[in-house]
Each structure stands twice: as structure tokens, then as C-alpha cells.
Amino acid sequence: MLRSRSAKFTRCLAATIIAASSATIASAQTADTILFNGKILTVDNDFSQQEALAIGDGKILATGTSAAMKRLAGDKASLVDLGGRAVIPGLTDGHIHGIRAALTFGTEVNWIGVPTLKDALEKIREAAKAQKSGSWIVVAGGWTEAQFAEKRRPTPGEVAAIAPDNPVYIQHLYDWLLLTPKAMEALNIRDDNDVTPGGKLMRDSDNKPTGVIEAGGNALGKLFDKLPKPTLEQQVDGSKKFFREMNSLGITGIVDGGGVSMYPASYQAVFKLWRDKQLTVRVAYHLCSPKPGSELADVQNLTQLLPPGFGDSMLHFNGPGEIIIWADWTDGDITPDGKAKLAEFLRWAASKGYTIQLHWNPDRTVRDLLDVVEDINKDYPVRDLRWTVLHLYNASEDSLKRMKSLGLIWGVQDGLYFGGERLQKEVGAEQAKLMPRIATAMKLGLVVGAGTDAHRVSSYNPFVSLQWYLDGTTIGGTKTRGDEEAPSRRQALEMYTRNSAFMANDDDKRGTLEAGKFADLAVLSADYLTAPMNEIGKIKSVLTMVGGKVVYAAPPFAER
Structure with missing residues (x-):
């Protein structure tokens, strides 16, 4: 007993010394930017709120009172009076076809x-x-x-x-x-x-x-x-415009799902922006299988020079997906041959340590996918790989429990914001109230990531998505999902920040406003936590920063 208490005391003392040392290091650094007189939603483990934050060399040095943060300011520091406005971590769309949308955004x-x-x-x-x-x-x-x-x-x-x-x-x-x-x-x-x-x-x-x-x-x-393709110059211009558009909505990162009509050549515009250091969002991209019939061989060939995490803090390869096996991706119906191909592909991905995003719609067949993953999990710890099951709006509690046991992530997009009425007609009003079971998943401890699946099937506006998560009301004004499956405002914001950063394998670098993480943030036009529910979708960013650099500014900050 004495030995146990002594060990505990030693651990506590070590933790105290480390914390004190970290504080000393932080206080020794000078900030080049101070945001003060605001409401900083850090989205840390305690969901703490602060008045100000200090930024140095693209990262957050500290958060606290306005007076304390100003004391960290260097001689040439920029002091930004927030005027009481709310600040959130930059939002990350956990599943969007943003690279594809950007290619033609200008045309x-x-x-x-x-x-x-x-x-x-x-x-x-x-x-x-x-x-x-x-x-x-x-x-x-x-x-x-x-x-x-x-x-x-x-x-x-x-x-x-x-x-x-x-x-x-x-x-x-x-x-x-x-x-x-x-x-x-x-x-x-x-x-x-x-x-x-x-x-x-x-x-x-x-x-x-x-x-x-x-x-x-x-x-x-x-x-x-078959449509004429924009020139590379037009693709680059469209990509700049699209990412700036996303910055205006508080987006500082995306997990890109590839998608239909995306081929190796489709990535040249985003790669050029990356090389030229003109990206204004952090991109974690996935590669879909290019064509039916040779999916595994094609992806094996494409990824020979793409090890897990290849890239840097602005753009990196996140793994294969969302289309793995073409015959099965649309609605999850799967033949024995398709299941065998899926198993072969996922086992190879696990052996390489790749993160996966996988499109799967109906709960009635997701057991086939989970059977495959459970078998792979015997040889490779899947929970370490951050595999995400996308969509699956009608996931049952049993399926969610199996996903939790495997450490899978559930990526929930706001597709029912457009399609809720159709779903209601298909399954009935009572069943529709349970779709998707976000609150249930969170009670089970599942990591639930947010996203839009934009732009062909939905809006890319994250605040429209956040409002739908909270109130379950469609674009047509029909409330299809019941409040019992709604996340809280805190949980919904976590879905769009720390959870989506987790999907991107970046949660140690961004997703919260804590010391040591990138200064990716958005100053909001209205307070997300207190705005009327039906006004959340109208919120925009008035100041967006990526790595401490301003990538979007609206009045009064545009005048600085």
C-alpha cells in the first residue's frame, strides 16, 4: 500500500513539474497575434471558454484572460479586438468531394x-x-x-x-x-x-x-x-475560389472522399496550389478505385509512392476510399464475390496501415461489412487505423455497438437535409424520427464525424449542416428526425472540429484551440451556442485563420 501511494505521489509530482515547465516555455514565447475581448470556445476536454488567445509562429501559445494574453504580445504583435464575438476552432468537413467541386467552381x-x-x-x-x-x-x-x-x-x-x-x-x-x-x-x-x-x-x-x-x-x-473539362488554369482558379468560399464559412480543413469522375489527373490543380503554398484549407485526401474490375490492383499501383500520411500539414494522403469495390458501393447490396473482393482490399489496406473511408448506405447489409472487418481485426488492430463508415443513416443500435467494438468511426453527413421527406415516405414518420441515431452512437462512445458530402448532393455550408444535426428539419421545413436522437450543441461542434480532425489523423495538431496546436480558427458572425436554432444556418465567419494567417476577413476585420 505504501509503495502504491509513493508511486502515485511520484507520478503526480512529475505531472506537476511537466505542466509547470510547459507553462514556463509558453510564457517565455512572445506572440505575434493576440485575439482578445471575445468568447473563445476551445473545444478542449472540458469545453472551456476563454476571453482571449495568443498566437505565435502559426500556433496557439496560450488561452486565458485578455490581460494575461496581452502580456505575451511581442513589440510588433497584432492586437485584434473581437468585440465580444465567439471564436471556434476552424471547422473540418469530414467527408466532402471538395477537390472535385473546386475543379469546376469557376466555370x-x-x-x-x-x-x-x-x-x-x-x-x-x-x-x-x-x-x-x-x-x-x-x-x-x-x-x-x-x-x-x-x-x-x-x-x-x-x-x-x-x-x-x-x-x-x-x-x-x-x-x-x-x-x-x-x-x-x-x-x-x-x-x-x-x-x-x-x-x-x-x-x-x-x-x-x-x-x-x-x-x-x-x-x-x-x-x-463527357462534358468539356476546364483548362488547368481554370481548375486552379476555381479551386482558389472554392476554398476561399469555404474559408468564409469557417472551414479550415477537409477530408476529401474522391468520388465519381475523379481520376489521378483530377488532383493536379490542388497539387499545384499545394506546391505554390496557396492552399487556404488543410486537405486530407482519399483515392477512390478508378474503375470496376481491377480495384485492388489499380489502387496498389497508385499508392506505391504514397505511404500512410504522405504529405505535410497542409495536404496529405489519408488512404483509399470512399469507393472501394465499385459493384457494391452504391447501396451496400453485396454478392459473395463482391464480399470476397472487399475483404481482400481491406485486408491489404490494413496490412499497409491505411486509413479508409467507406461508403455504405443500408443497415440491412452492413453486417457483411462488419463481418469482414471483424475477421481482419484478428490480425490487424483496426481501431488504430481510423476506418470510417460513411452515410449509413439508418444504422441500428446493434450495428453501432459492433462498430464501437471495432473502433470504427461513423461519418454522418447531412444528406437527409435534402432527402428527409423522401425517407419519411419510404420508412414512415416514426422510423424516420430515429434516423440517424447520433445521440445513441455518442452514448455508446462512438466517434461521430460531421460532413456534408457536397457539392453534388448537398450544400457545403457547415452551419446549415450543424443546424440540421441539431433540429432534424429538412430544407423544405419538415422535421423528420426526433429530438431524442439529436446531439447537443457542444457535441455537434465537436463532430465538426475534434472528431473530423481525428478522421484526418490530425487531432494532435488541430481541431481544438489549445496551446501547441495550429491557430486554425473562425470568428463568427453570431454566437453558435446562443443563437436561435433556426438562425444557426445563417452564421458565417467574419475572420478565418489557418496557421495564424488570415485567409478570409469580412467587416469589421476586412478593414484592418
């Missing part, structure tokens, strides 16, 4: 958040006036008719009338596409054979194609691939 027409169909069509009209005759006008997703006051989609006739000289491509999620006559002609689409497998041409009463195509994701991906 697409963006309907995300547009309130009326009239306004959306006006954007098409303006693009037709601005662009050359014959050039493509593309809306690649991120919208739904529920956001429009008119509650309907555009018709081919009204689109062709406002852009008669341009081929127009308007995609809705991954289930519907509108093409004007010039677009149909340019893509050589005449019958169903031109949009298969998985696509079907809608026809009018005279059996003529209307220009509307109903299809699955694979079919629309193939059609999108």
Missing part, C-alpha cells in the same frame, strides 16, 4: 442556397449572356426543388428559352438530369442506349425525348465525364 453556375427557381433561372440567363455561343452552362448539383419557393424543378422548355445558343446541363443530386436540345446533340444522346446502364430518357406524348434523364449515380457520372 459552373451555382444554385446552392438560391431561394427561388426564378432566381436560379436568372443565373442561367446571365451565364448565357456572358459566355460565348455554343459554350457549356453547367449546374452540377447541390440544389433541390424544396429550396425554391415554387417547389418545382425547371422544365427543359424554360431553360432552352433563356439559353437557346448554349448546351445546358443541370444535374439534381444523382437521380435526375436536364439537358437542353443543344446539349443532347453535343452528347449524341438519342435513345436509352446512350444513357445506360442505369439511365432512362423521359419522353413526351409523341414519344420524343424531353431532355430529362432519370438515372443512378453511375450513369450520371459517365455523362458528366
Whole structure:
């Protein structure tokens, strides 16, 4: 007993000495930036709130009172009066197709958040006036008719009338596409054979194609691939604009899921920004299997020079995903052959120490995936690899328990913000109230990461996503998920900060505002913790910093 108490005392004394030494080191450093007179949400283990923070050499030196932090200021330090505003760790979208969205952001027409169909069509009209005759006008997703006051989609006739000289491509999620006559002609689409497998041409009463195509994701991906690609210069410009747009919403990092229509050449623009030190978000990227049939061989070849974590603090390779085996990725239905291929692929990934993001939708078949992972776990500790199961909105409590036992992460996106009404019709109002079981997962101790899956299937706005996590209300105003499965405001913010940083293998560097971590932060237009629930989606950043450098500023900070 005496020996035990002595050992305990020694450990406590050592911890005290280490803490004192750390404090001395921090106090010995001088800060180049002080943010003071604010409400700093550190998102540390205690979710503590501070008044100010000090930044030096791109990292947080300390947090505390305004007076204490000012004492750390160097002679040339910048002192920023927050005016009482809330500050949060920079947000990390834990699953987004941001690299893909960025490639065409400068050349697409963006309907995300547009309130009326009239306004959306006006954007098409303006693009037709601005662009050359014959050039493509593309809306690649991120919208739904529920956001429009008119509650309907555009018709081919009204689109062709406002852009008669341009081929127009308007995609809705991954289930519907509108093409004007010039677009149909340019893509050589005449019958169903031109949009298969998985696509079907809608026809009018005279059996003529209307220009509307109903299809699955694979079919629309193939059609999108036929569109003219922006030049590398346009891709780089679009990428800069997209990442700055994300900075304006408090995003300082993304975990990119690759996705349909993403090939090795698709990464050249983001790599150029990285090489030129012009990235304004930290990127952890995943590589999808490029094509069906040779998934493992292709990824093995692509990753020969990409060991786990390859890169630096601004961009690194995070592992394969989200599409692993093409035959099974869309909705999780899996054949014995597909299960064997999946097992072979995941076992190889585990042997290499790769982090995985894996698209899986229905709970009815996730047991097949978990069986595979449990078998691999006998030889490789999967919980050390930070594998994430994405989507799975209808995860049962039993499935969540199995995921917890394996140390899997659950990546929950806000897809039901767009699709909640459809889900409600499919499963009934009572079942929909339980989807997704975020509160249950957190009670079980699962790491739940946040994200949007943007931009084709949802908005990339993290505050829209945060509001949906909290209130379960769709873009159309229907409350589909019950409050019993809602996270608290603290938990939802943790999903978008420390948990998503964990998914990126960066939780030791960012995700909280603690001494020693990167000064990635956002000063908010409204206090996330106290804003009315229906106002959270309107919050923006007025000052965003990555590594202590300002990457976005709005008044009053833009005037500095």
C-alpha cells in the first residue's frame, strides 16, 4: 500500500513539474497575434471558454484572460479586438468531394442556397449572356426543388428559352438530369442506349425525348465525364475560389472522399496550389478505385509512392476510399464475390496501415461489412487505423455497438437535409424520427464525424449542416428526425472540429484551440451556442485563420 501511494505521489509530482515547465516555455514565447475581448470556445476536454488567445509562429501559445494574453504580445504583435464575438476552432468537413467541386467552381453556375427557381433561372440567363455561343452552362448539383419557393424543378422548355445558343446541363443530386436540345446533340444522346446502364430518357406524348434523364449515380457520372473539362488554369482558379468560399464559412480543413469522375489527373490543380503554398484549407485526401474490375490492383499501383500520411500539414494522403469495390458501393447490396473482393482490399489496406473511408448506405447489409472487418481485426488492430463508415443513416443500435467494438468511426453527413421527406415516405414518420441515431452512437462512445458530402448532393455550408444535426428539419421545413436522437450543441461542434480532425489523423495538431496546436480558427458572425436554432444556418465567419494567417476577413476585420 505504501509503495502504491509513493508511486502515485511520484507520478503526480512529475505531472506537476511537466505542466509547470510547459507553462514556463509558453510564457517565455512572445506572440505575434493576440485575439482578445471575445468568447473563445476551445473545444478542449472540458469545453472551456476563454476571453482571449495568443498566437505565435502559426500556433496557439496560450488561452486565458485578455490581460494575461496581452502580456505575451511581442513589440510588433497584432492586437485584434473581437468585440465580444465567439471564436471556434476552424471547422473540418469530414467527408466532402471538395477537390472535385473546386475543379469546376469557376466555370459552373451555382444554385446552392438560391431561394427561388426564378432566381436560379436568372443565373442561367446571365451565364448565357456572358459566355460565348455554343459554350457549356453547367449546374452540377447541390440544389433541390424544396429550396425554391415554387417547389418545382425547371422544365427543359424554360431553360432552352433563356439559353437557346448554349448546351445546358443541370444535374439534381444523382437521380435526375436536364439537358437542353443543344446539349443532347453535343452528347449524341438519342435513345436509352446512350444513357445506360442505369439511365432512362423521359419522353413526351409523341414519344420524343424531353431532355430529362432519370438515372443512378453511375450513369450520371459517365455523362458528366463527357462534358468539356476546364483548362488547368481554370481548375486552379476555381479551386482558389472554392476554398476561399469555404474559408468564409469557417472551414479550415477537409477530408476529401474522391468520388465519381475523379481520376489521378483530377488532383493536379490542388497539387499545384499545394506546391505554390496557396492552399487556404488543410486537405486530407482519399483515392477512390478508378474503375470496376481491377480495384485492388489499380489502387496498389497508385499508392506505391504514397505511404500512410504522405504529405505535410497542409495536404496529405489519408488512404483509399470512399469507393472501394465499385459493384457494391452504391447501396451496400453485396454478392459473395463482391464480399470476397472487399475483404481482400481491406485486408491489404490494413496490412499497409491505411486509413479508409467507406461508403455504405443500408443497415440491412452492413453486417457483411462488419463481418469482414471483424475477421481482419484478428490480425490487424483496426481501431488504430481510423476506418470510417460513411452515410449509413439508418444504422441500428446493434450495428453501432459492433462498430464501437471495432473502433470504427461513423461519418454522418447531412444528406437527409435534402432527402428527409423522401425517407419519411419510404420508412414512415416514426422510423424516420430515429434516423440517424447520433445521440445513441455518442452514448455508446462512438466517434461521430460531421460532413456534408457536397457539392453534388448537398450544400457545403457547415452551419446549415450543424443546424440540421441539431433540429432534424429538412430544407423544405419538415422535421423528420426526433429530438431524442439529436446531439447537443457542444457535441455537434465537436463532430465538426475534434472528431473530423481525428478522421484526418490530425487531432494532435488541430481541431481544438489549445496551446501547441495550429491557430486554425473562425470568428463568427453570431454566437453558435446562443443563437436561435433556426438562425444557426445563417452564421458565417467574419475572420478565418489557418496557421495564424488570415485567409478570409469580412467587416469589421476586412478593414484592418
